Amino acid sequence: xxxxxxxxxxxxxxxxxxxxxxxxxxxxxxxxxxxxxxxxxxxxxxxxxxxxxxxxxxxxxxxxxxxxxxxxxxxxxxxxxxxxxxxxxxxxxxx
Amino acid sequence: xxxxxxxxxxxxxxxxxxxxxxxxxxxxxxxxxxxxxxxxxxxxxxxxxxxxxxxxxxxxxxxxxxxxxxxxxxxxxxxxxxxxxxxxxxxxxxxxxxxxxxxxxxxxxxxxxxxxxxxxxxxxxxxxxxxxxxxxxxxxxxxxxxxxxxxxxxxxxxxxxxxxxxxxxxxxxxxxxxxxxxxxxxxxxxxxxxxxxxxxxxxxxxxxxxxxxxxxxxxxxxxxxxxxxxxxxxxxxxxxxxxxxxxxxx
Numbered sequence: 001x002x003x004x005x006x007x008x009x010x011x012x013x014x015x016x017x018x019x020x021x022x023x024x025x026x027x028x029x030x031x032x033x034x035x036x037x038x039x040x041x042x043x044x045x046x047x048x049x050x051x052x053x054x055x056x057x058x059x060x061x062x063x064x065x066x067x068x069x070x071x072x073x074x075x076x077x078x079x080x081x082x083x084x085x086x087x088x089x090x091x092x093x094x095x
Numbered sequence: 096x097x098x099x100x101x102x103x104x105x106x107x108x109x110x111x112x113x114x115x116x117x118x119x120x121x122x123x124x125x126x127x128x129x130x131x132x133x134x135x136x137x138x139x140x141x142x143x144x145x146x147x148x149x150x151x152x153x154x155x156x157x158x159x160x161x162x163x164x165x166x167x168x169x170x171x172x173x174x175x176x177x178x179x180x181x182x183x184x185x186x187x188x189x190x191x192x193x194x195x196x197x198x199x200x201x202x203x204x205x206x207x208x209x210x211x212x213x214x215x216x217x218x219x220x221x222x223x224x225x226x227x228x229x230x231x232x233x234x235x236x237x238x239x240x241x242x243x244x245x246x247x248x249x250x251x252x253x254x255x256x257x258x259x260x261x262x263x264x265x266x267x268x269x270x271x272x273x274x275x276x277x278x279x280x281x282x283x284x285x286x287x288x289x290x291x292x293x294x295x296x297x298x299x300x301x302x303x304x305x306x307x308x309x310x311x312x313x314x315x316x317x318x319x320x321x322x323x324x325x326x327x328x329x330x331x332x333x334x335x336x337x338x339x340x341x342x343x344x345x
Contacts, residue, residue: 035122
């Protein structure tokens with residue numbers, strides 16, 4: 001079971017990083033940025049009618065918040081997995 | 096010499112563009128005309144209400160379920176924070192709501208999706224408050240509904256549990272971006288080609304970029320589900336709406 005999981009995780013890593021090596025000159029900007037330019041292409045007069053209430057002041061701050069988001073998530077996910085694993089081991093020892 | 100020049104141009108462009116670029120895939124703040132913002136938001140409301148009722152019911156039945164729900168939400172938090180490069184040369188991120196949809200059903204996943212989207216709209220300027228309705232509809236309603244519907248169907252025709260989870264979360268993720276493309280093309284029909292021409296354009300941006308990411312999300316969800324199933328079989332079965340079918344699991 002766990003060997004299968006490790007194989008699957010390696011597969012995900014491969015899928016994630018393959019584009020970086022296959023497309024050497026690509027910019028890897030966000031898909032929503034490209035959508036913005038597509039919108040202006042279709043309708044030149046469109047002006048966004050509302051802008052974000054608060055925007056991270058720099059790319060660094062933005063990446064801080066994004067990593068914070070995944071860190072909080074990963075913390076909870078791993079806490080839970082550790083909790084149920086510990087519980088199941090304890091249960092099987094008692095039996 | 097030419098190559099150096101190209102590298103210079105690319106790094107220069109990267110230098111000006113990156114700090115301002117809001118990476119990802121949700122519809123950007125202000126980029127949907129008001130009437131569409133309202134329409135999509137209204138369409139989401141029944142799903143969100145049903146989701147809250149469903150969460151309350153599940154917690155009342157078994158207070159321990161709180162942790163499993165929190166864990167499914169946290170999983171969506173992680174996955175939607177990861178901006179992953181794709182074969183089209185741009186980046187997008189998975190949704191992560193598929194796990195919640197498989198275990199708790201589509202409505203709980205709608206609430207989880209909404210929470211993630213609010214966090215990203217307020218703190219990350221990613222997506223937006225005005226477009227929250229449209230984004231919740233694609234990521235919290237259509238995605239989970241497709242995932243859940245497909246999962247039930249595949250289990251019914253006796254496809255093994257891991258394969259069902261893989262296919263259903265992968266296509267649910269993809270369905271989210273197809274929905275985003277549709278939402279944008281209805282709001283911005285091409286002057287000559289109409290909605291169809293716009294749809295092709297937005298699909299090539301969102302949906303194609305998403306294909307490898309959707310596969311990754313499918314695989315990761317199988318891994319997490321394997322772990323949950325191994326250590327906490329009872330609770331997963333109790334909450335999953337597929338109680339009857341679980342006995343034909345490996």
